Amino acid sequence: MDWLTAENLIAVVTALLGVLVSTGAVWYERRVPHQRRIGYRVQLDTAIGTRAAHSAVTGPGGTVRRGFFNATPGLSDGTLVLLRIENDGALALTREHYTDGDDHGLTVVFGTEEPKIRRVKAIVVTAPDHPGLLTHFPDSWDGPADGATSIVLPKVPLNRGAHYKLLVLLTGGPIGSPVSVHGNIAEGVVHVNHSTTPDDKPPVFSRVARNVTVVLTLCVVALAAIIVREQTPPPIGCAKGELTVTGSTAFAPVVRELAKKYEKDCEGATVRVEAHGSTSGIRRLAEEGAKTAQGSPAVIALSDGRKPGGFPQLRESMVAVSLFTLVLNDGVPVDNLALEQIRRIYRGEIKNWGELITSMDQPILLVSRDANSGTREVFQRRVLGRNEPANSSLDCEHSNDPESEVVRCELDSTEQVLSTVAKLPGAIGYTELRDGTGLKGLHRVAVDGRRPVLDEIGESSYPYREIEYAYTWGEPPADSLTSSFLTYLRWGSGQDVIRTHGHLPCSTPKGLRICGDG
Template sequence: MTLPDTETLLAAAGLVVTAVLWAVERFLPGRKRIGYRVQMDTAIGMNPRDAHSLVQLRLLRRDQEITDATLALLRFENDGGKDIVRQDYQEPLTVEFTGRTVIGVEVPDANPPDLAGMLTRNGGGLRHSGGRLVVPKVPLNKRNHFKLLVLLSADEGSGGGNDLPVGIVGRDAASGTRRAFETTVLHGSEPGTVSSYDCSGKDRDATARVTRCEVNSTGSLLDAVGRVPGGIGYAEVYAAAKHPRVVGIRLNGREPDIEWGGQRNYPFWTVEYLYTYGQPEEGSLAAKFRAFMDSDTAKNILGKYRHVPCADQSAAPGSACHS
């Protein structure tokens, strides 16, 4: 019989140790732990914003309109191996919504149902002030849970974010995205000097008014914006939407929209052109590719990546799509 080599034995031992530590952490008798999850945190509004011309949507609470409203759904549960009683808490649970104000909170689900009454009872139930939500001490047996639906509004002047110095992350001069941004939004070159090498501080020019850096790819820009507190930059909408630490913003009250009606009202967009060396010969690879770009298949692929296809001649303005 052939015995496993040393590396295999060590790898197996490491896997066993990891599994044992996980089991001990989760199921050790006497271990008491409350877990939580943010199951939803989304804005309340209409998209595309052009639909406002057809439907007026206003969110009111006690006859007061709430602007830039968001809804968050939080789930709390007994995540340990033993029951939890009120005496086990050192302090009530608190949730901080930075840059937002709690407007109201409800308990849409509780197991057992008696938990809902404990959480909402007068004088000792849920309470909130500003962006802080305080959850009272409630008993949680094993597998007990409850959910909180929280209505929030953005703090005035915060835009829903933190009050931080702005750090500008731009693309280098060879970038087509930068050229589109300068042409359609700035109507001129990007202002300011490059004052930072790593986008996190003025390590290149300490006398500059703002922190500004330049990177050479979309991925690098999005990573820097997501990493640097107060970072802001520009990128194509599909890549930005996929990045976990980047939030899109409106321009002139408009959000980027894949439909041409929305594109014309959102200033930051441009056309990507394909160039050939002369007229492609019939049957050549270039001619077949150009024909493919006019097909419904190409239209669907482009739409998936949030590009408006020129194959959609009914929606695209003639001035934008031409050969």
């Protein structure tokens, strides 16, 4: 698989990581914080008795800092604990949300096993930001008994972000002995939290926000490193190899421009354009296909109109609606011919332009394409309603057949027709619309007052138009250069180039209707 490259794998993994992190963050923010939660943490745990002196460090001058309660009876092993209890969830907490019964809200425990058990000597409750919380500690609440190892707290309602603190004087176990808070909260939890210390400023972003920002930043950097690299990866759908596009000379300018664009966009692809006429291209494709034991040869044949009879193995795709036009040497001051006048000229009934312009005496010279030309086939079918007369001239100026009614020559390409008409006085020929513009020495001719106008296709009765077909030998593999270039021709950039050259892409809404009608 061509897409399975290191760069693509990194891009996919990075994109998935970014999606997973973002999804996880949303889930966390939507699910976890919307619980009822009581968080607690110890903000201060320090020795105040003789042990404080034993554990102190030597200060300036060699003196030892000593505890302040050494002389107080029973406090030689005293410790002070400052405990913060807060609602750190997203929902308010009322008395009804405490489910332990009676007036029992939370229980604070100071150690469960000797020698780490500490016993309560005194307690102070404070709520500096929400003094009204203290009213939920009624006068009947006397706190714990002297020597108790736990404190039973009442059911204190807490709005989101509200907190209160307990300053507890303890004896017994050393500082750092476990302090835990227990209780049952309806649809909630009691947990240890890890907020900032009292002297710190709260962070601008939460921990989740910081982590998500870091991960997503890394994802963006990784993707940018892939995008901004020395070699830009080819567009999706590119294929490598060699391809020959043959057939219509009228459509060749479109294909040549697209071949250059494709080779530029898709490294490793070579597209050769060898246009020698629609019928010639169909025959070459059939010959190449017959030589191929299996599969489809790397050849596309373009034809002005459907292929001739036979060739059942060829698969067709409609590409565009092409407009064609008659062109006259500038020495003939005619810019409109009736359809019947054109037919009489090509039947040899009108041999001199003087028959149409009384002040002029100039023989008519018919400059045509050879039998391989799709442009000629369209002209015969759509305009003349019959085949052109036989070839009677080698130099397009003098007749080599004394029995011929007209002077008519055949040339191999559209370019040769255009240059010859521009050079020979009295010459008339035909061409694909785009090729008939911007050339000196000749001009386009309207038919029955109708001119070839791209925007009027489908509404105008202008007869000289045809569908451009692309043929392949059977169905080429989806990952082949043949299939890729055919898609490139019919869609995307191909549509813009086709329209620039004066054709209507079949893949556009209007083109679909007209191409479908044939």
